[in-house]
Amino acid sequence: MGDFHPEAQVKGFSTFNITALISNSCFATIFSVDSIKKNKYLCAKIVKTILFLMYSIYFENRSLAVCSLAEQPLNDPNAVLYSPASITEIANLPEMFDKSPHICKLYIPTKQENETFTQLCSNLTHISAGGGLVTNSKGQYLIIFRHGRWDLPKGKQEPGEDIRTSAIREVEEECGVNHLHIKEHLCDTYHTYRRYDKFWIKCTSWFKMDYTGNGIETTPQVEEDIEHAVWVDKKELKNYLNNTYPSIIEVFEKSGVTLNL
Template identity: 55%
Template sequence: MYRIYFNQRCLAVFPSDDKALGEPDAVLYSPGKFPELADLPKLFDESPQITKLYIPSEKADVTFKQLCTNFSRVMAGGGVVTNSRGEFLMIYHHGVWDFPKGMQEPNEDIRESALREVEEECGVSDLEIREHICDTYHTYHRDGQFVLKTTRWYKMNYLGNGYHTRPQAEENIEQAIWVSRADLPKYMENTYPSIKHLMKRAAAKEAR
């Protein structure tokens, strides 16, 4: 399953038997009815009346690669960080709650990118990177190009004793705070759909 987010809207590839294909507000892709797969993201971007466009596929990896043909691709790394009290490290950025993440630098391992970005955006160190949670995908326009950003998310542990943070002001991060598990749903009300998807995947891995 792949979900590409266009702000609050979603273009997704699902197995042909996935229950999500039956969602009442989803438009299903069928060959002949829509343009070629490579042209579909541009069509979806220009069709705000469609909030969900789902593509059934027996070969999701192949279908996703076809969808991405006309994108310029960039890679980022991020972390879902918890401390010894079970609290989550969140940032407030552009009026929305989020988890720390940022762009991969040239010749940098993506795990190193994820750790570096958490440290820079939140002003914390003593981090231990754990397992990969999932990748999320979202789009934006830059310099006339249609960009697909892949963010690779990792579970991380904060091993330090203090809980002081220092939000990265030069990146317009207003707050970096520790959020209890009990309070997390409140913060999820003002976040991106991709972050809600990330936390569902994280919870599913935790339950195993």
């Protein structure tokens, strides 16, 4: 069995090897190490960039992440590091993590990120989904309210369907809007849930979309338990997204929206 280590046993940001940290960052060719150390804004941006390079699997508000040895969590008071005895042991980790609700964030630092993540998901049933971060001509964002939280429109990929088509279809169905145009792929997020006595993992491919229609009327898909579908000004997002999922925060951050929740 591998070992659990509280983050307190790991060096914090002030003593972290910043040269190694920026080696995987877009800042490495632009700023000197000294300038980064002296600039709190750059430090924050680098940490955010590095953390999003991880493979994160969400369990509601908790997460299990695979990261490189240079990308260990920095000054995260909720972090626990896990050192597996072997890569095959990792397949049982989702079950173990699910039964450890006191652990908020579990990190697996490794030199084999891809192999470790593949092994981590090997006992899970996979589902592919597509979703959209939609803005209109006023710069407003389209969000939905479902199961007591604010969310983004997304849904399961149908057999034989291209994932981009899935994403557009789901936004249209869940919000009652059309005239959607995909601008770019933002990111993929992973979250798990238990159903029929087994674990499922849903990989959602997120796309940045433009709404080019004239009206702002929406029709929430009540059969999918969606109570509201609303357009929200960027400056008002924080008021809504204080009640959302960590994976949704990740999507907004990936698009360049800083929420500071």
